[in-house]
Amino acid sequence: MRFTKMHGLGNDFIVIEAEKSELSPEDYSRTAIKLCDRHFGIGGDGLVIVGKDRELDVFMRIFNPDGSEPEMCGNAIRCVSKFVWERGLVSTTRISVNTLAGPRYPEVILKNGEVEKVRVDMGEPILERSLIPMLGSPGKVVGEELDTTAGRFRITAVSMGNPHCVVFVDEFSSVPVSEWGPVLENHPVFPSRTNVEFAKIEDENTVSMRVWERGAGETLACGTGACATLVASYLNDLTGRRATVRLKGGELIIEWDPDNNHVYMTGEAKEVFTGEVDLRKL
Numbered sequence: 001m002r003f004t005k006m007h008g009l010g011n012d013f014i015v016i017e018a019e020k021s022e023l024s025p026e027d028y029s030r031t032a033i034k035l036c037d038r039h040f041g042i043g044g045d046g047l048v049i050v051g052k053d054r055e056l057d058v059f060m061r062i063f064n065p066d067g068s069e070p071e072m073c074g075n076a077i078r079c080v081s082k083f084v085w086e087r088g089l090v091s092t093t094r095i096s097v098n099t100l101a102g103p104r105y106p107e108v109i110l111k112n113g114e115v116e117k118v119r120v121d122m123g124e125p126i127l128e129r130s131l132i133p134m135l136g137s138p139g140k141v142v143g144e145e146l147d148t149t150a151g152r153f154r155i156t157a158v159s160m161g162n163p164h165c166v167v168f169v170d171e172f173s174s175v176p177v178s179e180w181g182p183v184l185e186n187h188p189v190f191p192s193r194t195n196v197e198f199a200k201i202e203d204e205n206t207v208s209m210r211v212w213e214r215g216a217g218e219t220l221a222c223g224t225g226a227c228a229t230l231v232a233s234y235l236n237d238l239t240g241r242r243a244t245v246r247l248k249g250g251e252l253i254i255e256w257d258p259d260n261n262h263v264y265m266t267g268e269a270k271e272v273f274t275g276e277v278d279l280r281k282l
């Protein structure tokens, strides 16, 4: 099976074209577990399946290294945009992508004929507790205390199609991401688990962030997590509606438009190599 290795700020994916692979959709989850393994497989933070869609330009499905299927992935959708543009699967720079979270609209930004960046209309953030989803009484979850086995956290919950729990911290040196991350990811108040962002406000235009991803562990970057963090920062009066979000693997520009309530994410996408894998040998 042919594959392409891509990444967005070091959040890396194995990208497969549905029509050209022998995989059937029932195989996607267990194939993700095998291929994403960094020692026994290709290695990646997710398996991405892309193909022609019946209604929109293309569809995208993503599977975490634990085999679970998230609704959306910000870094993957930028990679998918570059992939389908460069392979001629689309003919316009504005692309419509069907995802489990609904349609999303990336635009590839070209420089000297090459994809320099991708700007994605990530849609409206979801703030209503039950839709995150999170248990408890109706309303937004902004700066709310949550007791866990690792102590008490003040959290803001935002869904960008997939669930995020944002915790503001003063500095990262005292944040044991791999200890606190799974405690919050698997807290019973999140029935579908959650991604977890630890965010530090640098100034009103800049936020640094580390992420613990549902089904993947700590990664170098998370696009939906960066969007959720900007929304949470604004809701907590910590930044304006536009900020640079600094992640371990690089930077994203995130904007929350007051006119249409949509969040826009701009950042790079890179292709690293292509290859072939014999699934029978894994």
Ligand SMILES: N[C@@H](CCC[C@H](N)C(=O)O)C(=O)O
Residues within 6 Å of the ligand: 011, 064, 069, 070, 071, 072, 073, 074, 075, 076, 162, 163, 195, 213, 214, 215, 216, 219, 221, 222, 223, 224, 225
């Ligand atoms: N890295 C992603 C998010 C991938 C999905 C996530 N692990 C989940 O389960 O929701 C991004 O860039 O948004």
